[in-house]
Amino acid sequence: MNEQASAPSPQILLVEDDPQVVKFVRAALEAAGYRVLHAATGRQAMSLVAQYMPELVLLDLGLPDLDGLQLLAQIRPFYKAPVLVLSARGQERSKVDALDAGADDYLTKPFGVPELLARLRVALRHAARAASRSDDLRFECGPLQIDFQARRVTLAGEEVKLTAIEFKLLGVLAREVDKVVTQRQLLTEVWGPKSAEQSHYLRVYMTHIRRKLEPGAPWPRLFVTEAGVGYRLRTPEP
Secondary structure, three states: OOOOOOOOOOEEEEEOOOHHHHHHHHHHHHHOOOEEEEEOOHHHHHHHHHHHOOOEEEEEOEOOOOEHHHHHHHHOOOOOOOEEEEEOOOOHHHHHHHHHOOOOEEEEOOOOHHHHHHHHHHHHHHHHHHHHOOOOOEEEEOOEEEEOOOOEEEEOOEEEOOOHHHHHHHHHHHHOOOOEEEHHHHHHHHHOHHHOOOHHHHHHHHHHHHHHHOOOOOOOOOEEEEOOOEEEEOOOOO
């Protein structure tokens, strides 16, 4: 009897030199059905990325031979799949720099298996959505719907009036749904390069957007603040 072969599970490249972290993460990924490659150095990682083009890279910034940001800069010209940075506590500047350099998300050490797997699923889902999307004029995220052509926003079927700046800011977040978008990127795209350091603009307008699109919510479900880094438009869990 001929059985239809199933698609291979996603391959993850773990770039990490700490043996304990490697053991923990590899076990978690393999138990979840992922195929795992491992690189302990930046040079080894570069070779494996070029050879296998894995579906996702988990990248520790503190490598023994090469700074993680340097590695990210070197692979981004030819590697478009998601890169999730592993970051130690308190290194928020490193997180921002990594995201601005092309990382898709970050995990703060120490992290648990549920968070690790959830972030992987989100990143892979975002990559699949981006690959199949061709200049979408409509966007949907839970109760939120955006018609970019008509410049119309609805929440649970009810139209919500946004200012031009609010709509532009929402559009940037929607384009990168489920990803962290740094304050610098948002400020640059919405207000221009000269406003890249004016974070108070962002706080004011994000407050306005939340009041209109998450009215009365005890905590944000759609618009999540990543403290010291930026914001994320998050797809609600079913």
